[in-house]
Amino acid sequence: MAVEETDEGCDPGHVSYPAGRVLVADDSQANRDVLVRYLAREGHEVVAVADGLAAVEVVFKQAFDVVLLDMIMPGMNGDEVLKTIKADPRLRSLPVIMISALDALDSIVRCIEAGAEDYLPKPFNRVLLRARIGACLEKKRLREIELSYLKAVEKELTIAREVQRSILPKAFPAHHALLGHGLMDPAREVGGDFYDFFALDDDRIGIAVGDVSGKGVPAAVYMAMVRTQLRATALFGLSPAECLYRLNEQLSADNAEGMFVSLFYGIVDCPTGVFTYANGGHNWPILLRADGSVEWIKGTDDLLVGVLYGSDYHNAAVTLAPGDGLFVYTDGVVEAIDPAEAEFGKHGLTAVLAGQAEALPAALCGGVLAAVRAFEGGQPHSDDLTCVAVRFVGGHDDASSFEMRIANDVAEIARLINAVQAYFQRRTVAVEAAYPLTMAIEEAVANVIRHGHADGGMHAITVRLTSDAGQSMAEVIDDGLFFDPTAGDSDKSGFGIGLLLIKTMVDGIEYVRDMECNRLRMIKSHPRSRMPPP
Amino acid sequence: MKIAVVRQEGAAVVTVSGRLSSAVADQFQEQLMAALDEKPTALVADFSELKFIASAGLRTLIVAAKRARSEGYHVHLCGMAETIHEVFEVSGLLRIFVVHPSLEAGLAAVEQGGTVPTL
Numbered sequence: 108m109a110v111e112e113t114d115e116g117c118d119p120g121h122v123s124y125p126a127g128r129v130l131v132a133d134d135s136q137a138n139r140d141v142l143v144r145y146l147a148r149e150g151h152e153v154v155a156v157a158d159g160l161a162a163v164e165v166v167f168k169q170a171f172d173v174v175l176l177d178m179i180m181p182g183m184n185g186d187e188v189l190k191t192i193k194a195d196p197r198l199r200s201l202p203v204i205m206i207s208a209l210d211a212l213d214s215i216v217r218c219i220e221a222g223a224e225d226y227l228p229k230p231f232n233r234v235l236l237r238a239r240i241g242a243c244l245e246k247k248r249l250r251e252i253e254l255s256y257l258k259a260v261e262k263e264l265t266i267a268r269e270v271q272r273s274i275l276p277k278a279f280p281a282h283h284a285l286l287g288h289g290l291m292d293p294a295r296e297v298g299g300d301f302y303d304f305f306a307l308d309d310d311r312i313g314i315a316v317g318d319v320s321g322k323g324v325p326a327a328v329y330m331a332m333v334r335t336q337l338r339a340t341a342l343f344g345l346s347p348a349e350c351l352y353r354l355n356e357q358l359s360a361d362n363a364e365g366m367f368v369s370l371f372y373g374i375v376d377c378p379t380g381v382f383t384y385a386n387g388g389h390n391w392p393i394l395l396r397a398d399g400s401v402e403w404i405k406g407t408d409d410l411l412v413g414v415l416y417g418s419d420y421h422n423a424a425v426t427l428a429p430g431d432g433l434f435v436y437t438d439g440v441v442e443a444i445d446p447a448e449a450e451f452g453k454h455g456l457t458a459v460l461a462g463q464a465e466a467l468p469a470a471l472c473g474g475v476l477a478a479v480r481a482f483e484g485g486q487p488h489s490d491d492l493t494c495v496a497v498r499f500v501g502g503h504d505d506a507s508s509f510e511m512r513i514a515n516d517v518a519e520i521a522r523l524i525n526a527v528q529a530y531f532q533r534r535t536v537a538v539e540a541a542y543p544l545t546m547a548i549e550e551a552v553a554n555v556i557r558h559g560h561a562d563g564g565m566h567a568i569t570v571r572l573t574s575d576a577g578q579s580m581a582e583v584i585d586d587g588l589f590f591d592p593t594a595g596d597s598d599k600s601g602f603g604i605g606l607l608l609i610k611t612m613v614d615g616i617e618y619v620r621d622m623e624c625n626r627l628r629m630i631k632s633h634p635r636s637r638m639p640p641p
Numbered sequence: 642m643k644i645a646v647v648r649q650e651g652a653a654v655v656t657v658s659g660r661l662s663s664a665v666a667d668q669f670q671e672q673l674m675a676a677l678d679e680k681p682t683a684l685v686a687d688f689s690e691l692k693f694i695a696s697a698g699l700r701t702l703i704v705a706a707k708r709a710r711s712e713g714y715h716v717h718l719c720g721m722a723e724t725i726h727e728v729f730e731v732s733g734l735l736r737i738f739v740v741h742p743s744l745e746a747g748l749a750a751v752e753q754g755g756t757v758p759t760l
Contacts, residue, residue, distance in 0.1 A: 320697060365700050365703055365704040390731060391731065411734065442693070450693070489695075490663070
């Protein structure tokens with residue numbers, strides 16, 4: 108093989124390239140020697156092999172920045188080595204330069220099509236060799252910079268996502284008359300949707316759902332601002348319309364980007380069930396009646412918040428009866444599309460919600476999310492999806508009786524016990540009776556949560572309390588497996604010690620299985636010395 | 642989505658068909674703003690073939706309405722299907738646009754001048 112060495116000894120150029128690890132595969136000793144000499148002089152680290160099989164072996168064992176392959180070699184030709192490299196996911200991005208005689212243009216073209224980066228004609232030209240190797244290394248370096256940049260952006264977005272999640276409320280405010288749950292599923296790492304709920308005082312709970320125009324980081328930043336300003340305004344106890352009015356003034360006063368938010372904000376008055384709301388251009392929420400029917404909570408058609416300074420907002424109200432629920436959501440629910448571009452729509456939503464009056468808020472939110480994702484059939488989500496479900500259990504605050512529904516989740520126990528204690532305090536039940544009865548309730552409820560249901564699903568447990576001058580009675584109702592703690596063999600259930608504790612704490616226990624439900628009644632007499640008022 | 646902009650008398654007539662989703666909202670914004678750079682006497686949007694509008698599309702229209710106000714003309718929305726009309730109704734935006742049942746009605750109203758809401 109003739110080797111062109113005309114430029115030997117002169118400076119091959121002024122452009123500087125990064126150095127790297129180069130694999131050379133050529134069956135000609137003379138060619139290998141020339142290439143190794145050239146490349147080593149440029150500062151590259153070179154490994155040279157004499158045939159295709161050896162090239163494949165070494166390329167899988169060691170890391171290289173670029174590979175030079177002779178087209179014709181004994182055993183395995185260069186194009187076959189190329190195909191092997193390009194077929195491996197780890198090596199696919201490794202640049203390969205084919206070495207070939209200039210008259211083999213057809214095979215060069217085939218190799219370029221098969222993924223070769225470039226080719227080097229024989230006899231070698233030193234400037235060309237230097238430039239092609241340099242270009243490959245430079246390209247690789249840029250790709251690595253790009254990848255590390257992407258990784259950094261990805262990391263920042265992951266952090267942003269966590270920060271955004273952390274400003275959403277962790278749990279619905281504890282109140283015996285109201286249960287609630289919210290979820291937000293952004294279409295990208297961060298989104299422009301949000302929800303919020305907060306206690307304004309002992310009786311009133313505020314609920315907000317908003318959807319900022321646009322998506323991604325700008326929407327997320329605006330969302331954080333809206334949520335903060337809404338809380339700052341709402342906690343003064345202003346009416347929803349007044350809050351939206353003020354928020355709109357703040358947001359529209361300085362809004363060069365034309366951003367806006369559709370915002371629904373309402374306040375549930377727990378003793379009366381009156382839900383007062385204002386709607387700044389947001390989708391109509393749904394009122395789920397206790398009988399399973401659904402109604403739209405129509406807005407006052409007030410303007411999106413942030414668009415027009417001084418725009419008016421109006422209050423409207425609906426009254427919730429015990430068992431009624433609210434479902435507030437964003438576009439991501441109704442505007443989800445299936446592969447044929449049909450919309451999930453309001454019909455899709457009401458179809459999921461109808462007849463779900465008994466479902467707990469978390470199950471409602473989860474059910475809607477699952478229905479929307481199933482409808483999309485694996486397509487990328489077009490928008491952030493947010494929903495908040497609320498169930499009004501009803502206020503028995505000033506009545507002589509108490510009723511509360513909780514989910515079969517140990518996290519619910521604290522909320523229940525707080526409400527039970529508040530009830531006994533209101534009824535001025537002496538602590539000698541209230542304390543053991545409260546403990547007995549806790550034991551009974553914990554037992555239902557741990558052993559009551561075999562399906563692992565979400566169930567409701569109802570606790571009722573009544574109290575008169577002589578005694579207090581607690582009733583725990585669950586739809587779990589048949590379980591009679593008063594029967595002789597109840598020790599087998601693993602509830603032995605708990606049951607013993609209950610029997611010790613209270614003066615009487617009764618059990619009935621009624622309409623597929625367990626009803627356990629526990630009665631505690633009040634001490635004679637301190638009678639509560641009738 | 643397809644966008645077509647034509648000049649009819651002094652008015653810029655923008656026809657949008659298909660889905661104005663957030664993916665194409667930037668393109669819509671670009672073309673709409675380019676049309677407004679030509680200093681029209683009115684902006685008339687023909688939405689009779691519009692199937693869906695995302696909030697990013699609403700934002701572009703709001704920006705256009707604000708610009709139109711400062712430059713002394715109005716934005717007319719024509720031929721909206723019921724579902725699209727509902728989006729404008731729920732978002733309270735009907736008060737800042739002039740709405741017509743059809744493009745013909747919109748162009749006739751522009752020609753006659755007449756009362757329009759103020760932003």
